Amino acid sequence: MARLFSKLKAIDFFKKIPSDLTEATLTGAWLSIVAAIIMVCLFMAELSSFLSTTSKTQLLVDRSPRNELLKVNFNISFPALSCEFATVDVSDSLGTKRLNLTKTVRKVPVSLDLERVGAAMDDHNHPLPKYDEEGKFDDVEDIDITVPLSHDNFQTTLARYPIVVINFYAPWCHWCQRLEPTWEAATKEVHDKYPEWDGRIRFAKVDCTQEMELCRSHFIQGFPSIRVFRKGHDDIYIQGMHEHEAYMGDRTKEALVAFADSLVPSAGQPHRKLASLMSAPKTPGCNLAGFVMVKKVPGTLHFVARSEGHSFDHTWMNMTHMVHSFHVGTRPSPRKYAQLKRLHPAGLTPDWADKLREEFFVSEHPQSTHEHYLQVVLTTIEPRHNRRTGAYDAYEYTVHSHTYQSDAIPSARFTYDLSPIQILVQETSRPWYQFLTTTCAIIGGVFTVAGILDAVLYQSFNAVKKMQLGKQG
CATH class of the missing domain: 1.10.287 (Helix Hairpins)
Known part of the structure; x- marks a missing residue:
């Protein structure tokens, strides 16, 4: 054993020098x-x-699950687009088209200064109203063709009768042309049934091509628009604003006469209103906020005036808008935001997720359409711990905007295109x-x-x- 230990000493890497041979x-x-x-x-x-x-960054083909949907969030105000007709449509390159989305979109009236006025409006998809058969009243004689109201006698008429039902129309409008004989026949029957000495209700009409300012002052954007004005003595009327409602029912003689009959009991009672009537807009603008779920393919969000049974004068449409926010995906929680800020390859700029925030786009010419082209890139952050449960997808985009004039109805278009390349940022340790x-x-x-x-x-x-x-x- 002693000899073995003696041999092991020969392979000592750290041979010692006697202390008396060293010098400090x-x-x-x-x-x-x-x-x-x-x-x-x-x-x-x-x-x-x-x-x-540390973090490791890779570029790879997007590994998102097949058929995964993408959330597009928006909050946009249109100072000259009425909530009555403002709609959001979605289309994509696969041929999908969804018109007038309502379930995830909220509409709130706004003034020209973009101040919110009143509560959010209930939005419903109204079916195309029914009409009388064309030519039904061609053989009827002695129909009293009512003379359109003008700005000179408009207020006088409203003040004279407790209830006035007014048809705002344009002679060139197809729907107005179909309604015209029915409206005259219904007017005659209502006036015969409730003559001047009764004085509870009157039908009238306004030609918006002749009385443009009058129609615009009542925020008429689609033709025909049937409004119910109540004289009454409520505070709104005293302050100079006429409380009125919109009729969206069928446009047949029977329906209009029945509608007049249902209004007569409330004559002289300004606070008694029919539940079937919609509140007519009191402001010219609308704020649309919400989100849509879209497929991960190129597509477009259309903000446009749309209504079944109404026509629009394209020269009247002004699509000036303020983008309060427009972002893709889900906003990160404070913890994930701090994580993203720490691991993002180039850091986070104030507008990292919303390049359009608080941007204002003005229609300087009639029939102007605004188009915003967005290129969206996915960045996936994978922390060191809980890579599966703690991973976070952050969507960023670049945007290019321009305005052009066309013969189509003016709109605001947000076209998005997703990059097939995904940026993967993985947190690593030594x-x-x-x-x-x-x-x-x-x-x-x-x-x-x-x-x-x-x-x-x-x-x-x-x-x-x-x-x-x-x-x-």
Whole structure:
């Protein structure tokens, strides 16, 4: 056993020098102190680097699940588009078309200054109203063709009768042309049934091509628009604003006469209104806010005036709009936002997810359509812990906007196109063995360099002393 231990000593890497053969120097002491300080500083820096995490960025083909839907969020105000006709449509390159979305869209009337007025409006898809057969009243004689009201006698008429039902029309409108004979026949029957001495209800009409300012003052944007005006004595009327409602029912003689009959009992009672009537707009604009779920293919969001049974004068349509927000995907929680801000390859700018925020686009010419082209890129953040449950998808986009004039009805279009390339950012940490290797390298390297420097200085001092002794001898 003793011989075995004696042989093992022969392979000792760290052979010891007897202490009486070593010599301590003041230079060596200072170098040892400096080397120890350097070792400690480098070790602490390496420990900090080991405890911190780094990120690795890769570009790869989008790995989103097949048929996954994308959430597009928006909040946009149109100061000159009435909530009565404002709609949101979606179409995509696969041929999908969804018109007049209502379930996830909220509409709130706004003024020209974009101030919200009143509560959100209930939006419903109204079916195409029924009409009398064409030519039904061609053979009827002695129909009293009512003279359209003008700005001169409009207020006088409203003040004279408790209830006035007015048809705002345009002669060129197809639906107005179909309604005209029915309206005249219904007017005659209602006036015969409730003559002047009764004075509870009157039918009238306004030609909006002749009385443009009058129609615009009542926010008429689609033709025909049938409004119910109540004289009454309520506060709204005293302040100069006429409380009125919109009739959206069938446009047959029987339906209009029945509608007049249902209104008569409320004559002289301004606060009694029919539940079937819609509140007519009191402001010219509309704020549309909400979201839509779309397929991950190129598509377009259309903000446009649309209604079954109404025509629009394209020169009247003004699609000026303010984009309060427009972003793709889900907003991150504060924790995920901090994580995203820390790991994002280029950092986060204030508009990193919403390049259109608080942007204002003005229609300087009639029949102007605004188009915004968005290129959307997906960035996936995978933290070191819980990569599956803690991963977060962040969508960013670049946008280019322009305005053009066309013969089609003006609109605001948001066209989006998704990049097939996904940016994957993975949070990584250094392996423990690299930390140990680097620590050994720091200690051994500093010790070796200090030893070499000590040997050089020691030999240099000895050489200088020998030279001095040789000159003295």
